[in-house]
Amino acid sequence: MITAPTIEYFALAPLLIIFGAAVIGVLVEAFAPRYLRRAVHVPLTLLSLVGAFALVILQTVRGVPTTPAAMGSVAVDGPTLFIWGTILVLSFVSILLINDEEQFVPSAAAVPGSAEEEKAITEGAAHTEVYPLALFAIGGMLLFPASNDLLIMFVALEVMSLPLYLLCGLARRRRLLSQEASVKYFLLGAFSSAFFLYGTALLYGFAGTVDLVGISRALATAGGTETLLLVGTAMLGVGLLFKIGAAPFQAWKPDVYQGAPTPITALMASGTLVAAFGAVLRVFWVALGNDSWNWQPIMWGVAALTMVVGSILAITQTDIKRMLAYSSIAHAGFLLVGVMAVGEKGQNALALSGLLFYLVTYGITTVGAFAVVTLVRDPGGEAWHLSRWAGLGKRSPKLAGLFAFFLLAFAGIPLTSGFFGKYAVFRSAVALGEGWLTGLVVLAVVASAAAAFFYVRVIVLMFFSDPSADGPTVVTPSWATSTVVGFSAFATVALGVFPQPVLDLAEKAAKSLFVQ
Amino acid sequence: MTAIPWLSILMGVSVLGALGVSFLKNDKLAKQATLGVSLLVLVLAVVMTVGFSPNGDRFQYAETYDWIPSFGVHYAVAVDGVALVLILLSAVLVPIVVLASWHDAEQGKRSVRTYFALLLVLEAMMIGVFAATDVFLFYVFFEAMLIPMYFMIGSYxxxxxxxxxxxxxxxxxxxxLLMLVAVIALYNVADKNSFLFPDLIGAVTDPTTQKWLFLGFFVAFAIKAPLWPVHTWLPDAAAQAPAGAAVLLVGVLDKVGTYGMLRFCLELFPDAAKWATPVVIALSVIGIVYGAIVAIGQTDIKRLIAYTSISHFGFITMGVFAMTTTAASGATLYMVNHGFSTGVLFLVAGFLIYRRGSQFIADYGGVQKVAPLLAGAFLIAGLSGLSLPGLSTFVSEFMVLLGTFERYAVPAIIGTTGVILAAIYILWMYQRTMNGPTAESVAEMKDLNGRERWVVAPLIALIVVLGFFPKPLLDVINPAVKESLVNVKVTDPAPVVAVKEGQ
Structure with a gap:
């Protein structure tokens, strides 16, 4: 007789709500009349996010589960809840940005510049599918860092990625770039998924299980030098590092960030990065934690390369979104420094809380920055070329001031949230007391100084250059966009001056570490 | 009765003033408000100074609150004599700079009130950076104060x-950022879960660790000060900054570097500081001579003044690292005097440049005949720059050289050549711009107006008064410096007096 598996529905409720809402969204697409769809989708999506967030809070208050849910395949623990909360907040503000028809193509199937496209525009067609697609992606993001075995993680990876591939191709302007981004992301993403899956298979060969805890147990008895283990770890690493955009797997990031509709870029740059880091941490700390001396040297090289590539290549960019993409790469490198800071339990909690805090600060600032990008427009869409931003500080000092502030936060200037984020991670790395990691921190601060150069370059353009006569217009932001920019700016200040409450939360979340 | 939180009030007034000014719609009102706020800060600072007892506790007016307990960071401010005189220097210079910059921000058609709001923000941060007794808080101010200055140079x-x-x-x-790594490492090595300066004194004992941490701090301060060979940013920044901002940049911001060396490098890492002394003294001497020689060759007035400052900063760092009471007190006094004398030099140069619209020495000549007051102020400021006896810088330069000679005779002697070179660069500049036949382009030049006289007069008065009577400042500085040097565990070398034999 087969016993039915036990499912902890309460623990999984946030996931279920998001996926449920996504399915309802598909039904709305199928049955609701066209003119009603947006009116249903927006509240549905936002409410489901709020509901899921409320459940996360409730669970946190009620006490964090100490065993994994769903027969050990999904771990809803302290770090997961913190990451879920972060992703849900970031998704909420990203959805507010997505709620802008100007950003999405009226008919994705129409050839760019064709008569069909003209027709779709005059008819006022719109792809309201973006809402359920985004919800599926967000659901995947929630499951990804919570998965406690490699197969679930793979499923989550695909659920997260497939809708994003589609969403990337839906930009209203510069459609060819958008489609190119979509195809590139899909192809490279498929490759990385294959790597991930192959790595999973090899690790299964080594441990006889895909359970993360099981792999860790197998490591305790085996020597740690088996070929299957080493190759499997490498393959799995490639798949995960691709998602966070670490060098040398970063090539997709600038293209995709540039081509995708900006609100989708915001969602990817914030939510996906947080989710992917959660997964990286879970795999490398829970499953491969006992094998750290094998992966740390490689990770060291990857982190160093990522910081350097991100900081240096960003300097040569002329497209604002590509520049932010390279900035995201550099930040991924800084975050990887914290991933390596593993030691005994207290040290791990320190590193984990630092990383969690960094992810919050970076995610919020990123969404704010991309929200500003959506507001500065040329007749043909967003003013993407950096030279178009010249003199913006004179035309609309408030907007330029906010953007400058976000850039300073990226650069990690004190009294912005970015500073404490960096500080928290670097502190945990130095606290390990190992020369090789402290050396990497020194490299990281040098890279930060180099990165500051290109952030500052934009500020120079905006404030110290004279505006051109036919400069871009700053559109009056909708209430949604204003909310996003306002929220991001507020959080960036608040976390830069009084980070303690969020630090407390991160510390509490990190204290119990990942469930084993 | 609870103690009045003077330092927080000083910063709070400046910050609130900055906020208020940024909301004023009328530019003239904004200027007047800024002047009012900065004068209020000055009055408060003077009142605070009067209440300071030089021979009491080392740190006074202390306030300590938890800021970020997770990181062990406190909002902790207090002043000792050294910090106090530097805060006073800032408080004196800001209203003068406001008055001097009355029309500076208008040229580029940029927001005037933003400029003045930035000035007040900068003032708050200058006070904060000298007052911070939490190393982390110091770092926060140290980095954050770059931003207003950056916008002042870049926009205006x-x-x-x-x-x-x-x-x-x-x-x-x-x-x-290098210092940030050292700050983090210091916290971890000390393992006190606190960034408070008194907790960290003597916390690092391992010699190798001390050396690394010392380097992290020292590089940051050397760039800030700036010490040769990392000085190259200063001539550019000072030459391009509006005159008022240049005064604060060279007069106060750079002092953060030398102050940091005295306060943090020496006291937190005494052994490493002694280890590094030969190199630092050598760099200082090179800086003194190099800055002076390069200054002689400059064709741009503001760049020339910037290079003279590099030479002067060489004296200050030499004084700090000579680690004798006389030298360190002299260096601290030098920080203040240099702020005044370079300040007035930059401001008068700024008036000159504003009138003629050129920074180049070659565009001037014989100004003295058409604008005698301007020329006179320029001369006194210049003479103070070359340390003429009777003017304040002489006292401090003499103390530095004397104090350094007690321990390092040869560098002191080489450093003395800087005094001679100073006479060349100052007098030659004066001669080329002020004497000789009046150049046609300056024939119509107006003399100092009422506002400008109010800018120059207080500074020149201070230079002269402190030149004859530096005692009040030294009374405040000396005890603080002595306590610092106690933490460094050095004693002054006994004076060597030649004893005649056979008597």
Whole structure:
């Protein structure tokens, strides 16, 4: 007789709500009349996010589960809840940005510049599918860092990625770039998924299980030098590092960030990065934690390369979104420094809380920055070329001031949230007391100084250059966009001056570490 | 009765003033408000100074609150004599700079009130950076104060302003970030779960660790000060900054570097500081001579003044690292005097440049005949720059050389050549701009107006008064310096007096 598996529905409720809402969204697409769809989708999506967030809070208050849910395949623990909360907040503000028809193509199937496209525009067609697609992606993001075995993680990876591939191709302007981004992301993403899956298979060969805890147990008895283990770890690493955009797997990031509709870029740059880091941490700390001396040297090289590539290549960019993409790469490198800071339990909690805090600060600032990008427009869409931003500080000092502030936060200037984020991670790395990691921190601060150069370059353009006569217009932001920019700016200040409450939360979340 | 939180009030007044000014719609009102706020800060600072007892506790007016307990960071401010005189220096210079910059911000059609709001923000941060007794808080101010200065240079400066602003920011940021690593490591090595300065004194004992941490701090301060060979940002930044901002940049911001060396490098890492002394003294001497020689060759008035400052900073760092009471007190006094004398030099040069519209010495000549007051002020400021006896800088320069000679005779002797070179660069500049036949382009030049006289007069009065009677300042500085040097565990070498034999 087969016993039915036990499912902890309460623990999984946030996931279920998001996926449920996504399915309802598909039904709305199928049955609701066209003119009603947006009116249903927006509240549905936002409410489901709020509901899921409320459940996360409730669970946190009620006490964090100490065993994994769903027969050990999904771990809803302290770090997961913190990451879920972060992703849900970031998704909420990203959805507010997505709620802008100007950003999405009226008919994705129409050839760019064709008569069909003209027709779709005059008819006022719109792809309201973006809402359920985004919800599926967000659901995947929630499951990804919570998965406690490699197969679930793979499923989550695909659920997260497939809708994003589609969403990337839906930009209203510069459609060819958008489609190119979509195809590139899909192809490279498929490759990385294959790597991930192959790595999973090899690790299964080594441990006889895909359970993360099981792999860790197998490591305790085996020597740690088996070929299957080493190759499997490498393959799995490639798949995960691709998602966070670490060098040398970063090539997709600038293209995709540039081509995708900006609100989708915001969602990817914030939510996906947080989710992917959660997964990286879970795999490398829970499953491969006992094998750290094998992966740390490689990770060291990857982190160093990522910081350097991100900081240096960003300097040569002329497209604002590509520049932010390279900035995201550099930040991924800084975050990887914290991933390596593993030691005994207290040290791990320190590193984990630092990383969690960094992810919050970076995610919020990123969404704010991309929200500003959506507001500065040329007749043909967003003013993407950096030279178009010249003199913006004179035309609309408030907007330029906010953007400058976000850039300073990226650069990690004190009294912005970015500073404490960096500080928290670097502190945990130095606290390990190992020369090789402290050396990497020194490299990281040098890279930060180099990165500051290109952030500052934009500020120079905006404030110290004279505006051109036919400069871009700053559109009056909708209430949604204003909310996003306002929220991001507020959080960036608040976390830069009084980070303690969020630090407390991160510390509490990190204290119990990942469930084993 | 609870103690009045003087330092928080000083900063609070400046910050609130900045906020208020940024909301004023009328530019003239904004200027007047800024002047009012900065004068209020000055009055408060003077009142605070009067209540300071030089021979009491080392740190007075202390306030300590938890800021970020997770990181062991406190909002902790207090002043000792050294910090106090530097805060006073800032408080004196800001209203003068406000008055001097009355029309500076209008040239570029940029927001006037933003400029003045930035000035007040900068004032709050200058006070904060000297008052911080939590190393982390110090770091926060140290980095954050770059931003207002960056915008002041970049938005309101000369033709090359954005290049100069970026260079300034990146140099300082680079040094600051290295210091950040040292700050983090210091926290971990000390293992006290606190960034409070008194907790950290003597916390690092391992010699190798001390050396590394010392380097992290020292590089940041050397860039800030700036010490040769990391000085190259200063001439650009100072030449491109509006005159008022240049005064604060060279007069106060750079002092953070030398102050940091005295306060943090020496006291937290005494053994490493002694280990590094030969190199630092050598760099200082090179800086003194190099800055002076290069200054002689300059064709741009503001760049010339910037290079003279590099020479003077050489004296200050030499005084700090000579580690004798006389030298360190002299160096601290030098920080203040240099702020005044370079301040007035920059401001008068700024008036000159504003009238003629050129920074180049070659464009002037015989100004003295058409604008005698301007020329006179320029001369006194210049003479103070070359340390003429009777003017304040002489006292401090003499103390530094004397104090250094007690321990390092040869560098002191080489450093003395800087005094001679100073006479060349100052007098030659004066001669080329003020004497000789009046150049046609300056024939119509107006003399100092009422506002400008109010700018110059207090500074010249201070230079003269402190030149004859430096005692009040030294009374405040000396005990603080002595306590610092106690933490460094050095004693002054006994004076060597030649004893005649056979008597």
């Amino acid at each position: 400066g000369g033709a090359q302003r954005s290049y100069a602003a970026v260079k300034f920011l990146l140099y300082s940021l680079f040094g600051g």
